[in-house]
Amino acid sequence: MAVVREFTLPDLGEGLTEAEIVRWLVQVGDVVAVDQPVVEVETAKAMVEVPCPYGGVVTARFGEEGTELPVGAPLLTVAVGEPATGSDGDSGPEDTGRDSGTLAPPGGEGSGNVLVGYGTQAPAARRPRVRAPGGRAARTQGGPVATGEAGKASEAGEAVGAGRSAGAVGSVRAAAPVEAGTRAVISPLVRRLARERGLDLAHVCGSGPDGLITRADVERATASPAPVPGRAAVASGTPSAAGRPEDGAERIPLRGMRGAVAEKLGRSRREIPDATCWVDADATELLAARRAMNAAGDPKISLLAVLARITTAALARYPELNATVDTEAREIVRLPGVHLGFAAQTDRGLVVPVVRNAHTLNAVRLSEEIARLTEAARAGALTPAELTGGTFTLNNYGVFGVDGSTPIINHPEAAMLGVGRIVPKPWVWEGELAVRQVVQLSFTFDHRVCDGGTAGGFLRYVADCVERPAVLLRSV
Known part of the structure; x- marks a missing residue:
């Protein structure tokens, strides 16, 4: 049978x-x-x-x-x-x-x-x-x-x-x-979301198996859509065809990867008192150094890998920025290894793959690992382990053709380095006006972890390495 x-x-x-x-x-x-x-x-x-x-x-x-x-x-x-x-x-x-x-x-x-x-x-x-x-x-x-x-x-x-x-x-x-007095197990994520929104889960009817309350149930229970003129309000707050605005507005559920991004960025804004500083740097010598490295033979080294190597060198000088904040214990936790995340745009949204132990890798190995993770991200083949555990994020928003940004810190990290596009601009070089390749660098940091002096010192060191790559040789 x-x-x-x-x-x-x-x-x-x-x-x-x-x-x-x-x-x-x-x-x-x-x-x-x-x-x-x-x-x-x-x-x-x-x-x-x-x-x-x-x-x-x-x-x-x-x-x-x-x-x-x-x-x-x-x-x-x-x-x-x-x-x-x-x-x-x-x-x-x-x-x-x-x-x-x-x-x-x-x-x-x-x-x-x-x-x-x-x-x-x-x-x-x-x-x-x-x-x-x-x-x-x-x-x-x-x-x-x-x-x-x-x-x-x-x-x-x-x-x-x-x-x-x-x-x-x-x-x-x-x-x-369900038998009286029994209740389905609720995940810590759902409990935290309900607590943040001031929702009593005892009054929520779960849609999952055996009455399990899901994140979607909490979001529906706390949703408060704006009333549509000339129409009765939808009592439950759940989007429906009858409750949509007449102008054809589209409702896109915040779920999956997009929902995870929204939750993480929202939490970062709520919990982290961030600040941003920025500086313009002459990247002409950095581009020349990369051309020289690639002319020496394969494998080729990407510009992002060179910037990643500069970042790990800067974190070695300022280890207090490779940290997280334990809010419950009221402690700053400085982390021994640099697991470097980098923002990658895919068809399904923004993801942040993580290069494990980036501080132990040279520019060649960083370039290989970044290329592997980027390909996996675009194919949707990244594992959860490759998307979690980062300690610091490098954000190359210059690929979108913009000069600057004030990014949101990738919670629970304490800082993020942003790199804008590199474009020819007028620049005073060796006492004369010249056209140079200029990039804007921005640094967003958790002000609980450090003050402006540390943040400024980190950013200035990165800019010095960009302008004079030989500075980096001191730490190689």
Whole structure:
């Protein structure tokens, strides 16, 4: 007899609590192998393909492309083992063959893997079942119903159940009330967001499995859209076609990577008392030095790599800027290694890949690592580990054709160096007016970590290295 196993959205690590379905890689009825990728999802960190730990026939998918699901929500069900021949009697929890959220037993058809590179899924606790009409066993709070023939997809393949969104395909749902006094586990991220917005979670109805309150629930509960003239206000605050302005304004959900960026930048503005200083520097000699380095042979060194090497040298002189602030302990934490982030624009938004231990790399190795991470960013292939853990960020906004900027610090870091475009400008050089290649450098810093003297000293050292690259040789 076939066993229908449910595969839920796994914990992708790095504190991620939800993901958006970007593209299904299988259809209902497809045969899948163990560890075959079945869906492509976008998290707040990266785009990843999720492999299924079971081999068999896909009997249901939950969520259309574009749907955001919390960790632990069902993704799909797979019928594994020998096909069932059918049965006429009631099929209860004991004989459905359905294993809710658990991995295959040792020696069975499941691999135990959930996401390559992200560890494995721990067995989930079984959820209580209730008897549903028609002799089927149903899980509480929108769990999928198991039919009397476990080898088949649900007989109501196109129906959408009470406990799940319209994105569920090939499954019937039934819901039962949550027992009094019980409450779904809420992630620290959601609790913090609710606390910041002054929302009492006791009054929020969760849309996740078993009433789980998600970040989207908190955002909906605290949304306050402006009233549209001549129209009644939408009571729930949830955007709907009827509540949109008549001028055709578009509403774009802040979720996935864009939502993560918005959350992080908003937190930085709320928590960090930042200040910015800037200086113009003559980059003519720096460009000449880079041309000379590249003329010496391959591999070629990018300008960003040269600036990254200058940055790590400056941080060696001013280590107090390679730090973070522990607000709860009221302490400045100076970090021993430089994990250098650099801003990279992609089709899916701004990301900040991190070069690990950048202070140990020369210009050649920095150039190679920056190129590798940039390519992975544009392909949407960066791992969460490559997008987290930075201690200082280098922002080359000159690629957008602008001279200056006052960037927002990449929380929880303490500073960011910005580099504008390099353009020919009139410049006094050796006592005479000349046309030189000039760049504006800006430095934004957390004023809790240092005062203007330290920030100015750091920026001045960077500018000196740009104007006279030989200064850098003193620290090589």
